[in-house]
Amino acid sequence: MNGVLQSIFTIILTVEFIIGNIGNGIIAVVNIIDLVKRRKISSVDQILTALAISRIALLWLVLVNWWFIMFSPGKWMTKRMVGILHSIWTAFNQFSLWFATSLSIFCFFKIANFSNTIFLYFKVRVKKVMAGALLVSLVLLCLNIIVINVPENIFIPEYKINMSYSLSLNNTQPSVLFSFANTIFVFIPFAVSLVTFLLLIFSLCKHLRKMQHSSQGSKDISTKAHIRALQTVIASLLLYAIFFLSLVVKVWGSLLLERKLLLLITQAARTAFPSVHSCVLILGNPKLRKASLSVLLWLRCRSKDRNPSVHRAGAQLCGSSCIS
Structure with a gap:
């Protein structure tokens, strides 16, 4: 049964890896070709290109890590290697999440329509808002790497790696703390994306009420832009929620006995976000x-x-x- 589960989830991860590399590769190549031909690139294409490149790197890291752990557990997963691997994965993962969040913020300011003074102030300075969001992401990334490395060197004396390729600690409590801290850092961009989604819905409802009292009806350009943006954001938020819930399940699972099936499911769920989300972005971009x-x-x-x-x-x- 263990061999069957291992084979099934290896196939799932391989398919996600192929889909993610093709989807993100198309996004990156098309925008780079566009940059070479036009000598310029729009802000949204810059975000999409950076997001695609970070996700390609993340997917390769996940695949290499998976195959090494499955075929040669214990040979290279030393304490130092685990710390380095966690830091690299955290960096690419945080960049991927914050670029996706920046895309949601950009769509919100470009499509939503509010008469609020603060909103109008940031709307005309959307590039500065994006730069500020990326700066915040760098600060949080540094804090995240410090959290997963400094306490690890203090509290965790050694690792024990078994043939079921799941990493266990002599004391499970520090592992729970590290996973919980990592989940908090992931929750911040997820919460920002959720807020932009709710504000887009509120903006659409407000716009529809205004159109009902005019002769234009509800199918104008602004309404269509709202609906297209909401379709993309809904799919993105759903994948984002699956990614975040997989981290929460991993935290709770570390409180229980070691479970291989739980490890496999959470790994496949986390990989689905950078993989399938590229297809969503392609479908939402003409x-x-x-x-x-x-x-x-x-x-x-x-x-x-x-x-x-x-x-x-x-x-x-x-x-x-x-x-x-």
Whole structure:
């Protein structure tokens, strides 16, 4: 049974790794090509590119860590290596979360419509708001790395690694504290994304009430922009919630006896956010959607070895998607 579970979740993680690398790779390549052609890049494309690159690095780190632990547990997972690995994973994970949160903040200020003075002040200074959010993320990242490393050197004398590739401590209480602290640092960007989502809903409701008293009706440009943004944010927030809940479950699971199934489920759930969320971002962005469709068309033509005219059509579609 253990071998079956190991094989199933290895396949799941491999599929998530492939999907995440393809999705994030398309986002990064399309925006980089656009930058080379136009010599400039929009703020949202800058965020998307940084988010994609950080997630590709995170997915590779997760996959390499998974395969090393599964095939050679105990050979390289020393106390020092665990600390380094936790620090690197924390850095890429925090960058990924805060870039996703920055994207939610940017969409909120660009689409929402309030007459509040504070909102209008930040709306015209959205780039400074994004810079401030990234600065806060760097400060929190430094604090997070300090929390997971300094107490570890003081309170944890040694690690015990068994063949079930789950890391256990001689004393489980410090592990709970570290996992809880890490969950708190993850909760901060999650809470910011949740607030922007609720404010977007409030802005849409307010806009719809205003449209009901006018002759334009409810299907104007602003309403459609609100709805498209909410569709993307809802999917993003759902994946974000799954990611956050997996961390909470991991904290509670560390209070119990060592459970391999719990470790496997939480690992697969955490990997789903940087992987599947790239597909959500592609579907919500017309330029990225056209580029991904052109890639799929090109792959389909290559696999079926169709006539050259179809290949040229796919290449032309890819070029037009990058320019648009």
